[in-house]
Amino acid sequence: METLQYLLYGLEVVLRPSTFLWLTIGSFLGTVIGMIPGLGPATGIALLLPLTFVLKPETALVAMAAIYFGAMFGGSRSAILLNIPGDASAVATCFDGYPMTLKGEAEAALAISAIASFVGGFIAAIAFVFLAVPLSKIALLFGPPEYFALMVLALTATASLSEGKLLKGLFATAIGLMTTAVGLDPQTSVSRFTFGNLELQGGIDFLVVIMGVYGLGEVFKSVEKTLNKSSAKSIQRQFKKIWITKEQFKRTLIPMLRATPIGFIIGLLPGTGGTIAALMSYNVEKKLSKEPEKFGKGAIEGVAAPEAANNACSIGAMIPTFTLGIPGSGTAAIMLGALMMYGLQPGPLLFEFRPEVGWGIVASLFVGNFICAVLNIPLANLLVRVLMVPEKILYPLVIALCFIGVYAAEMSVVNLYLLVFFGILGYLMRKLDIPTAPMILASVIGTKLEQSLRKSLMLSDGDFSIFFRSTISQILIALTILSLLYPMISKTLKRRRT
Amino acid sequence: MKVRLTAVLLLGLLMLSVFGATYPDKPVTLIAPGSPGGGWDTTARVVAQVLKETGLVTQTIVVTNMPGGGGGIGLAHMQTKVGDPYTIIVFSPPLLLINLTGQTKYSFKDLTPLAMVLHDYGAFAVSKKSKYTSIKEIMEALKTNPKSVKVGGISAYGSMDHIQFLIAAKAAGVTSLKDITYVSFQEGDHLAALLGGHIDVLSTGLAETVNAVQAGAARVLAVTAPQRVAGLLSMVPTLREEGIDAEFVNWRGFFGPLNMPSHAVEYWISTFKNMVETPTWENKLANYGWGRAFVAGTDFKAFLEKTNDLYKEILSELGLYKGE
Numbered sequence: 001m002e003t004l005q006y007l008l009y010g011l012e013v014v015l016r017p018s019t020f021l022w023l024t025i026g027s028f029l030g031t032v033i034g035m036i037p038g039l040g041p042a043t044g045i046a047l048l049l050p051l052t053f054v055l056k057p058e059t060a061l062v063a064m065a066a067i068y069f070g071a072m073f074g075g076s077r078s079a080i081l082l083n084i085p086g087d088a089s090a091v092a093t094c095f096d097g098y099p100m101t102l103k104g105e106a107e108a109a110l111a112i113s114a115i116a117s118f119v120g121g122f123i124a125a126i127a128f129v130f131l132a133v134p135l136s137k138i139a140l141l142f143g144p145p146e147y148f149a150l151m152v153l154a155l156t157a158t159a160s161l162s163e164g165k166l167l168k169g170l171f172a173t174a175i176g177l178m179t180t181a182v183g184l185d186p187q188t189s190v191s192r193f194t195f196g197n198l199e200l201q202g203g204i205d206f207l208v209v210i211m212g213v214y215g216l217g218e219v220f221k222s223v224e225k226t227l228n229k230s231s232a233k234s235i236q237r238q239f240k241k242i243w244i245t246k247e248q249f250k251r252t253l254i255p256m257l258r259a260t261p262i263g264f265i266i267g268l269l270p271g272t273g274g275t276i277a278a279l280m281s282y283n284v285e286k287k288l289s290k291e292p293e294k295f296g297k298g299a300i301e302g303v304a305a306p307e308a309a310n311n312a313c314s315i316g317a318m319i320p321t322f323t324l325g326i327p328g329s330g331t332a333a334i335m336l337g338a339l340m341m342y343g344l345q346p347g348p349l350l351f352e353f354r355p356e357v358g359w360g361i362v363a364s365l366f367v368g369n370f371i372c373a374v375l376n377i378p379l380a381n382l383l384v385r386v387l388m389v390p391e392k393i394l395y396p397l398v399i400a401l402c403f404i405g406v407y408a409a410e411m412s413v414v415n416l417y418l419l420v421f422f423g424i425l426g427y428l429m430r431k432l433d434i435p436t437a438p439m440i441l442a443s444v445i446g447t448k449l450e451q452s453l454r455k456s457l458m459l460s461d462g463d464f465s466i467f468f469r470s471t472i473s474q475i476l477i478a479l480t481i482l483s484l485l486y487p488m489i490s491k492t493l494k495r496r497r498t
Numbered sequence: 499m500k501v502r503l504t505a506v507l508l509l510g511l512l513m514l515s516v517f518g519a520t521y522p523d524k525p526v527t528l529i530a531p532g533s534p535g536g537g538w539d540t541t542a543r544v545v546a547q548v549l550k551e552t553g554l555v556t557q558t559i560v561v562t563n564m565p566g567g568g569g570g571i572g573l574a575h576m577q578t579k580v581g582d583p584y585t586i587i588v589f590s591p592p593l594l595l596i597n598l599t600g601q602t603k604y605s606f607k608d609l610t611p612l613a614m615v616l617h618d619y620g621a622f623a624v625s626k627k628s629k630y631t632s633i634k635e636i637m638e639a640l641k642t643n644p645k646s647v648k649v650g651g652i653s654a655y656g657s658m659d660h661i662q663f664l665i666a667a668k669a670a671g672v673t674s675l676k677d678i679t680y681v682s683f684q685e686g687d688h689l690a691a692l693l694g695g696h697i698d699v700l701s702t703g704l705a706e707t708v709n710a711v712q713a714g715a716a717r718v719l720a721v722t723a724p725q726r727v728a729g730l731l732s733m734v735p736t737l738r739e740e741g742i743d744a745e746f747v748n749w750r751g752f753f754g755p756l757n758m759p760s761h762a763v764e765y766w767i768s769t770f771k772n773m774v775e776t777p778t779w780e781n782k783l784a785n786y787g788w789g790r791a792f793v794a795g796t797d798f799k800a801f802l803e804k805t806n807d808l809y810k811e812i813l814s815e816l817g818l819y820k821g822e
Contacts, residue, residue: 050547142690142694143695147687184568184601186654186684187655187681188655189657198567198574198602199571201568201571202565270685270687323713324693324709325712325713326690326693326709333686340786343785346712347712412566447685455681459648459679459697
C-alpha cells in the first residue's frame with residue numbers, strides 16, 4: 001500500500017538522530033509549557049519560531065508539532081495535583097482529577113491521563129494517515145448556523161448534567177455567558193461593558209475565569225477548612241507507583257475509545273478547540289455511565305475521557321491546516337506561518353513534493369505521542385511529591401502561580417483584579433452548591449455562540465430558518481432537545497421500573 | 499594623575515551619553531501590539547532579526563507582545579513612554595482606524611512617526627467552485643442587489659478587510675455601501691466559511707489566501723496592490739487592471755513615543771533606511787510576499803494625514819466615524 005510506504009519513509013525521517021533529538025526536545029518543552037498555567041502551545045511554538053532560521057524544515061515542524069501535543073500531556077498535571085488547569089483544554093480534567101488526588105489516588109490519575117492522552121493521540125494519528133483528505137471536508141460543512149447549533153448542544157448538555165440542580169446549572173451558564181459579553185463586539189466594533197477601560201476591550205480571557213474559579217477558588221475553600229481545623233488535608237508521604245490497576249484500565253478503555261472520535265471530529269472544525277472537545281466527551285461519559293453520581297467525586301473515567309479527547313482534538317486540528325491551508329487553531333496558524341517561512345505551502349501537494357516534511361510530521365505524531373507518554377510517567381513520579389508540601393507553604397505558592405500565569409498570558413494588570421474577582425465567585429459558588437462546569441464552558445464558548453448566531457442572521461438577513469437549513473444543524477438541534485428532556489425521560493423510566 | 503585621567507574619561511563618557519553618540523547603549527523594546535503569529539508580530543520579529551543579522555543594531559531588540567483593543571493597548575502603553583528613546587512600536591492602518599471608529603482616544607498624532615518599511619496588500623478570494631470569475635462580476639451583482647453577495651473577512655466591521663472591499667466597491671460604482679453584508683470571522687474559520695460556501699467572497703490579507711490557493715481550494719480574483727505581486731499570486735490581476743480605479747495598501751511602519759529625542763529619531767530613520775537596502779531584507783520581502791516601501795519622518799507624517807482623511811470618508815459613509 002502506497003500510504004504505508006510513505007508512512008515508513010516518514011518514520012525513517014523522524015528517527016534520524018537530529019529530527020529525533022528535536023522531537024524529544026519539543027515533547028519535553030511542550031509538556032513543561034503545558035504544565036505552566038498561562039503558557040499554552042501557541043506561545044511555545046511562537047518562541048521556537050526563530051529556530052526555523054537554523055533548522056531543516058522537517059526538523060523544525062516536527063519539533064513544533066511535538067510542542068503542540070506535549071502541551072496536551074502537560075496541561076493535566078497541575079489540573080490533577082492543584083486543581084489549576086495548565087492549559088485551557090485541561091479544565092475538564094480538574095473535575096475528577098483533583099477529587100482523585102484528594103482521595104489519595106493522584107498516582108492513578110496522573111497515570112491514566114498520560115495513558116489516555118497516548119491512546120487518544122495514537123488513534124487520531126492513525127485516522128490522520130488514512131482519512132485526512134476525506135475528513136477535511138467536514139470542516140467545510142460547518143458554517144455559522146451549524147456552529148451555533150453545536151454550541152447550544154454543548155451548553156444544554158452540560159447544564160442538564162447537574163441533576164436536580166438544572167436551575168442552578170442554567171444560572172451558572174448565564175454567568176459564564178455574561179463574562180463573554182464584555183469587550184469589543186467584532187461585528188460592530190462597539191465597546192460593551194468596558195466602562196471606558198481599554199484593557200477590557202479585548203474581552204475577559206476565559207483563562208482568567210478558569211484560574212480564578214478553580215485555582216484561587218480552591219485555595220479560598222481550603223483556607224477556610226484549615227482555619228476550622230475540621231478537615232485539614234493530611235500530607236501525603238507515601239507514594240505508590242505511577243500506574244493503574246487492571247480493573248481501572250478496564251473501566252477506562254471504552255470511555256477513551258469513545259472520547260477519541262469526539263475529540264478528533266471537533267478538532268477538524270476550525271476555531272473550536274480542545275476545551276470543547278474535552279468537555280463534550282466528559283458530558284457523554286457522564287450521561288452513559290451507570291454511576292453518574294460518581295462523576296465529579298473522583299471517577300477515573302472522568303479523567304480518561306477528556307484527556308483522550310483533547311489529544312485527539314490537537315491532531316484533528318492539523319488536518320484542515322495541512323490539507324486545505326485552513327488553520328484550525330491559533331497554534332496551527334503559527335505552524336502555518338512557519339511553513340511559509342520555508343517557502344513551503346500546505347495542501348495535498350506538500351505530501352507529494354516534500355514528503356520528508358509532510359510525512360515526517362505525520363510520523364512524528366506516532367513517535368512523539370510515544371515519547372510524551374514515556375517522558376510523562378517518570379516526570380509524574382517527581383511532580384506527585386508536590387503533595388508532600390504542607391498546605392501553609394503550598395497554597396501561597398498556588399496563589400503566586402495563578403497570578404503569574406494570568407499575567408504571563410496577556411500582560412494585563414486588569415486581569416489580576418479579575419482573577420481575584422473570579423476566585424471569590426468560585427468560592428461562593430462552591431459554598432452555595434452551584435455547579436462550576438456550566439459556567440466554565442459558557443465562558444469558553446460564549447463568544448463563539450454569540451458570534452455564530454449573529455453571523456448566521458447577518459448572512460440570512462434576519463431570517464431564522466437558516467438554523468434549520470442543513471441536515472447537520474437539524475440533527476444537532478434534535479440532540480439538544482433530547483438532552484434537555486433527558487432528565488425527565490430517565491426519571492419516568494426509573495419510576496416505571498419501581 | 500590616575501585620578502585625573504579617570505575623571506576626564508568619566509566626563510567624556512558622560513558627555514557622550516548626553517549627546518547620545520552611543521545611542522542605543524541598552525536594549526531597545528519593540529512592541530508588537532498584537533498576539534504572536536499576527537502581522538504586527540511577524541513584522542516586528544523579522545525586522546529585529548534583520549537588524550541583528552546585518553549588524554545594523556548591535557544592542558538587543560526585545561520584541562514584546564501587547565495584544566488587545568485592536569492595537570489600542572499598545573498605543574495606550576506608548577503614552578506612558580513619552581520622551582523615552584528606548585521604546586518603539588510597529589503599526590499599520592488600524593492605528594488610524596481604531597481612532598476614527600472611536601475605539602481609542604489616541605491617534606497617530608500621539609506617536610512620533612519614524613519610518614514605513616513595507617507594504618502588504620489585500621486580496622479578494624472566492625471558492626474554486628464559485629460562479630464568479632472576476633471581481634467586476636461581483637461588483638455588478640452588488641450594483642443590482644447589494645444583498646446578493648455575502649462578504650466575509652477576518653478583521654472587525656469597519657476595520658481593514660472591510661474597508662478595503664468598500665474602497666474597491668466605491669470605485670467600481672456601487673452606491674449602497676452600507677447595505678453590503680460584511681461578516682467578521684475572527685476564530686480562524688474564515689477560509690472554511692469561504693470554501694464551504696457560507697460566504698461568497700473573502701476580503702483579507704494576501705498572505706492569508708496564499709495557502710488555500712496553493713492547495714487548489716480557492717481562487718483570488720484581484721489584489722489591492724498598485725502592481726501585480728511576485729510569487730504564486732503573480733497571475734492575479736490588480737483592481738486597476740480589472741477596471742476598478744482603487745488600491746489598498748496595508749502599510750507597516752515603526753513609531754516612537756511622543757517627544758522622542760531627536761537623536762533617537764534620526765538614528766532609527768537612518769537605521770531603517772540602511773536596512774531596506776540590504777539583501778537580507780530583500781530576501782525577507784520575497785519570502786513573505788511583501789512590497790518594498792520606504793517613507794520616513796515628515797513624509798511619513800504627511801502620508802498618515804492623507805490616509806487618515808481617506809479612511810474617514812469611507813467610515814463616515816458607513817456611519818462608523820465617531821469623530822467630531
